Amino acid sequence: MRVLFASTRGSGHFQPLVPLIDACTARGDDVLVVAPPALEALLADRKQPYRIGGEPPQEELARVMARGLALPPEDGVAMMVGEVFGRLGTAAMLPALEEACRDWRPDLVLHEAFEFASVVAAERHGIPHARVAVSAARFTGATDPLLGPVLDPYGPGIAQRLLASPYLSRLPASLDPSPYAVTHRYHEALRPQALPDWWGGAEEPLVNITLGTEAGALPTAIGLYRAVLEAVSVLPVRVLLTTGHHIDVQDLGPLPPHVHVEPWVPQADVLRSASLVVCHGGSGTVYGALAAGVPLVCVPLFADQPENARLVAAAGAGTAVTPTGGPVDEPPKLGPDDVRSIRAAAERVLEEPSYRARAQSLADEMRTTARAAELLGTLEP
Incomplete structure (x- = not known):
């Protein structure tokens, strides 16, 4: 074909x-x-x-x-x-x-x-x-x-x-019901690898911070990353910040030893070890985290991210923090109140087992869908 x-x-x-x-x-x-x-x-x-x-x-x-x-x-x-x-x-x-x-x-x-x-x-x-x-x-x-x-x-x-x-989706039906008459769902069969030990043998929970592939190009990007780091890095956790290729890590300023920064790491490898994802609520990040059974704190910035954050919160697989730091007609930024809210949300999700249990339940549901190769067989003319 x-x-x-x-x-x-x-x-x-x-x-x-x-x-x-x-x-x-x-x-x-x-x-x-x-x-x-x-x-x-x-x-x-x-x-x-x-x-x-x-x-x-x-x-x-x-x-x-x-x-x-x-x-x-x-x-x-x-x-x-x-x-x-x-x-x-x-x-x-x-x-x-x-x-x-x-x-x-x-x-x-x-x-x-x-x-x-x-x-x-x-x-x-x-x-x-x-x-x-x-x-x-x-x-x-x-x-x-x-x-x-x-x-x-x-x-x-x-x-x-x-x-x-036909409408093909990787999101599970319980989280994302479809209005389309012909809907097929599929999942990826991944083989994640272990991360390098960037933290010198430390064993605290791993928190992945990511704002996806587009937010790094915003004029407010450095401020967004600094704010989320300020919120999370004071917690007793290991932090992996993945920035995309728009950011120079030097612009983030001095970082504590338990914070490691990479432009990109395979998502599945990060999620294999992560206890929490703090993100912008982009569809790819939300899908990947839930498919791995990892709860989220979503800080939506634009586009479909507010809707994704609402879905995650409504499903009990994480929480949403709506930014309040700037006018709606300007590029998004995070203020001091947002930093405190993100920190409190991260602490709550890490401490309360129900968030991870719900994320893992969604991961189990996603694994019952067709693999991509199986789905292709149903689409052959």
Whole structure:
């Protein structure tokens, strides 16, 4: 089978496709990945063939992003989906995806849920398609009404056929019920490795601090990391801070010996040993922690993160701390009250066994879903 994978920019949008890409490769399928220029370095490190599509005009994209930042969070999300992923992203990526569907002739198109150009191309060439969740279904579903104005100018009814296509999610049904009639759930079979002993034999609980792959590019990023470190590093724990590649560790200032910083560590390796994850509530981090049975303290900053934090708290698998340190129309930052709230939340989750028990229950549920390779068998045309 020939399978075309399509993603928007951003590692968090691409990563949910990876287990499916790897499963296709392992079973001998022909795979082609089409993505924007921002993902080229990531794709170049992988073994699958790829093509790089276009990107929106930078001046127009900057104007739209600036307008979105000045809006209340829900309106900002609507602009991001409708304008950035929708109008601008679809127009930029469509030529490359049209060419791939026409010349490479895939049997199936799998796209992350906010990449739409591949759906237009697949519909024009009569190719089945399915979307892969990168967020909670309730968050994605709230943006579905935006799709008609974006997609139907390319062909009547495309938006409705996208919504009727199979929806593939790694989140468990009890945490994230789906409104989509055809929903399949899958999980990754990981083999995590032990972490190096960066703490000289210390055995206190390990807390992983991460703000994902995008927050490090914010102008307030250094302040965010310093605030979370201030909240957690005074506790009797070992700390592993993973920053992504946007941060120079020297900018964080002096660090105590029980705090270790790395740009990136395989998530599964960290979670193998972690007692708690303190994070931004990004979907990839939340999924990974729950799949490993590790509770969370979520400090949501933007996009789908508030919804993910609510789901975690409602499930009893962690807590949410909503930042109060800055206006809603400015890049997020954390103030002294936030530091105290994060510290209290971390102490509570570490001390109360019910949080870990609930996270482990969700991990057990996730392991009952299909493996990626098994799921592919149900999607074959």
